[in-house]
Amino acid sequence: MTVTEASREPVEAAATPVPVVPPPGLAAVVGSGDPRTVGKLFIGTSLVFLLVAGVAGALVGFELGDASGKQVFEADTTLRVFTLHGTAALLLGVLPLLIGLATAVVPLQVGAATVAFPRASAAAYWVWLVAGGILLASYAIDGGPFGADDDAVGLYVLALAVVAVALFVATLSVVTTVLTLRAPGMSLRRTPLFSWSVLVAGTVWLLTLPVLGGMLLVTYLDLRYGQQFLGGPQGVYDRIAWLFWQPTLYLVAVPALGIVADVVPVFAQRRHQRHGTAMVLLGLLSAVGFGAWAQLGVTIDGGEAPTPWLFEGPWVVVSFLAIVAVLGLVGLWNLTLAAGRPRLSTPLVLAQMGTLAIVVGVVAGGATAIDALDLDGTTWMTAQATMVVGGALVAALGGVAFWAPKLYGKLLPDAGTRLGGTLLLLGILVAAVPQAVAGALGQLRLAGAGLLDAGPGTVPGVVRGDVDTVELLDLVSGVGLAVAVLGGLTIATALLRRRSGEGPGDDPWSGHTLEWLTTSPPAVGHFASLPPITSEAPVYDARHGAVRPADTTEAPA
Amino acid sequence: MATTATDLEVFSAAPPSPPARPRVLLVGTALGASGAALTLLTLVALYARLRADVLARGEVWLPEGSNVQLTPGSMGMATLTLSLFTVAWIVQALHNDDRGHALMAFAVSLVLAAAYVNGAAYGWQQMGVGIASSPQALLIFAITGLHVAMTGVGMLFLAVMAFKAVGGQLTGRAAEGVSAAALYWFVTVATYSVVWYTITITK
Numbered sequence: 001m002t003v004t005e006a007s008r009e010p011v012e013a014a015a016t017p018v019p020v021v022p023p024p025g026l027a028a029v030v031g032s033g034d035p036r037t038v039g040k041l042f043i044g045t046s047l048v049f050l051l052v053a054g055v056a057g058a059l060v061g062f063e064l065g066d067a068s069g070k071q072v073f074e075a076d077t078t079l080r081v082f083t084l085h086g087t088a089a090l091l092l093g094v095l096p097l098l099i100g101l102a103t104a105v106v107p108l109q110v111g112a113a114t115v116a117f118p119r120a121s122a123a124a125y126w127v128w129l130v131a132g133g134i135l136l137a138s139y140a141i142d143g144g145p146f147g148a149d150d151d152a153v154g155l156y157v158l159a160l161a162v163v164a165v166a167l168f169v170a171t172l173s174v175v176t177t178v179l180t181l182r183a184p185g186m187s188l189r190r191t192p193l194f195s196w197s198v199l200v201a202g203t204v205w206l207l208t209l210p211v212l213g214g215m216l217l218v219t220y221l222d223l224r225y226g227q228q229f230l231g232g233p234q235g236v237y238d239r240i241a242w243l244f245w246q247p248t249l250y251l252v253a254v255p256a257l258g259i260v261a262d263v264v265p266v267f268a269q270r271r272h273q274r275h276g277t278a279m280v281l282l283g284l285l286s287a288v289g290f291g292a293w294a295q296l297g298v299t300i301d302g303g304e305a306p307t308p309w310l311f312e313g314p315w316v317v318v319s320f321l322a323i324v325a326v327l328g329l330v331g332l333w334n335l336t337l338a339a340g341r342p343r344l345s346t347p348l349v350l351a352q353m354g355t356l357a358i359v360v361g362v363v364a365g366g367a368t369a370i371d372a373l374d375l376d377g378t379t380w381m382t383a384q385a386t387m388v389v390g391g392a393l394v395a396a397l398g399g400v401a402f403w404a405p406k407l408y409g410k411l412l413p414d415a416g417t418r419l420g421g422t423l424l425l426l427g428i429l430v431a432a433v434p435q436a437v438a439g440a441l442g443q444l445r446l447a448g449a450g451l452l453d454a455g456p457g458t459v460p461g462v463v464r465g466d467v468d469t470v471e472l473l474d475l476v477s478g479v480g481l482a483v484a485v486l487g488g489l490t491i492a493t494a495l496l497r498r499r500s501g502e503g504p505g506d507d508p509w510s511g512h513t514l515e516w517l518t519t520s521p522p523a524v525g526h527f528a529s530l531p532p533i534t535s536e537a538p539v540y541d542a543r544h545g546a547v548r549p550a551d552t553t554e555a556p557a
Numbered sequence: 558m559a560t561t562a563t564d565l566e567v568f569s570a571a572p573p574s575p576p577a578r579p580r581v582l583l584v585g586t587a588l589g590a591s592g593a594a595l596t597l598l599t600l601v602a603l604y605a606r607l608r609a610d611v612l613a614r615g616e617v618w619l620p621e622g623s624n625v626q627l628t629p630g631s632m633g634m635a636t637l638t639l640s641l642f643t644v645a646w647i648v649q650a651l652h653n654d655d656r657g658h659a660l661m662a663f664a665v666s667l668v669l670a671a672a673y674v675n676g677a678a679y680g681w682q683q684m685g686v687g688i689a690s691s692p693q694a695l696l697i698f699a700i701t702g703l704h705v706a707m708t709g710v711g712m713l714f715l716a717v718m719a720f721k722a723v724g725g726q727l728t729g730r731a732a733e734g735v736s737a738a739a740l741y742w743f744v745t746v747a748t749y750s751v752v753w754y755t756i757t758i759t760k
Contacts, residue, residue, distance in 0.1 A: 006567065014716055116584075116585055168592055172588050172592070176581060176585045178590060179584050180577055180581045181581065207591075207595060209592070209598070210599065211595060211599045212594040214595070214597070214598075214599030217596070217703065218603065218695070218696065221695055221698075222692075222695060227697055228689075229692040275749075276619060284729045292599075297606075298606075298607065299607070299610065300607045300610065300693075415633075499680050
């Protein structure tokens, strides 16, 4: 099968973008190495997986809402569905969504004709899709963490490892694009903030995913050969749980905040204030997001896992540095909005809503570092993860709305997108706040033997507080996730019913960065010529006369 | 003929020179090789941590009956160290457009790599315990097995570059691919030095 893609070195070819002539039928999708096609595939599929994650989370909430007996499924199944919720939300949902957006947008932003490794990106998508499907299927055959069938649990571990490899390859492709394929004049200092955030967060993901891969390999071998020291199916989640709490959790927030950083100045109609400071803050958040060190420990005899890092210096410093970074970024965006003439368009609304959730989540993470509050291991951490991942999702959907002309050649309908985003944020808040309160009351999170020890028909891990109150909070949390699913469905509908009729034009928002110079949707090769790049906002410069528009250069490789 | 002011103006109005060829494959390989090395080092770190815990309790690390011999591991280290020179030879030969020497260096490098894999397999045979016999054995098989897999990828990378060299695609400045393969190989050998020290030397 022919793979359709642009050459990576099209100095001459890119000078004359050619119309896209896709091959007919399924080959147009399966055989495509076009970053926009691959990015759209990642985005669409991850939204489907996110709906699965949302439904799973809502079911867990409903199950825990009544301790008198099983509402939906057995106690051990509740644990498994909870792990499905986490895995699908992060590794099949928000992270691939951000990678997909980056695959489609980053080459445009840096003035490249395509990503660094178009075929590898395409292969990564298909491998991720198949592995993600197998991962879900493993739950259906009594696998997943805490599953009863060892082979099915092993299948889950292998599928997750393959998912990690696929995400590694896709991330590597976009990171290499930013490092090597920037247009002439675009130094790293002048890189648009979304591309910069992909570079810094992607680099840390490239350091994190191999650690996950190594842990999954040894977990699989232990499962397969005697379950000697990692606890068998009951211990699998302990090996991957560090992905779902701080600081690793913050790595999904970084590209989401990068999206916000590109959206805010465009709708403020003003250059981003203190662009360099924003780069440093995004870099700082990425650096503190390397969390592979904060894992549950392992003992040779399979004994209780120590956490020697908890409440120690690095843990506390990381928790509070993340707050500094995020609040600093919010401050810069307020400066930018105050200096400009803000237009309250849909992408800005979604970006602000996502930022709100991320800020609350990161601040909640700071609270877990205070030993006296005794929040570690409680559903407070679940609430924090819900806020950060949910906020990143809303901001990413703001990015999809922002770059929809480049992705789909159409704008998304305002009403549907705003309604969906609002429902999503509302659902996330309604899901997370009760979880946080229940955590403060002492409810342990569902990520260990807590539920199994409690036995069926009991609220897991309630160590203090009123059981009825905790049940009610769990039920409300489930309702919140159901509302979030509704919001997701509304956005999916908006995506499917993109505005018909004439296209939105090449630059409907009066954008600041290079992607707004090319057609909507972009032709193969992306650019005929580029303006001189003397700042981080070359299109803004050209529009405001900072440089002469005639001073153009040939498109780069 | 003397250069006139008009000539200089022509030069100043000329389009900028094309950008330097971006080292896409080299950078991508550096990131990919780092990822492979990190996966392996994660297992090495787990091994070292568990070993330290056991020794701190005053117990013996390697279970009775296991036999991690010094010779196969050290021979592997020596073999891979030699291959560093032969891989560097490939790069230098291709930069000099000397395909004959490059192909010879490719062949020697691949033979050395195969010898290392053979030595690793011999080491597994001599260990005297199976992978399911203890956590220690499981970790040793996992670490050394993963490194052999990493070496296999490196051999494949070198072999592909060798075919490209035979086809005349890798010469002079266009030899980025073989530089990338060499980089991957150097990371593979560096990673093995950690494995060798952790498992063969300190056991």
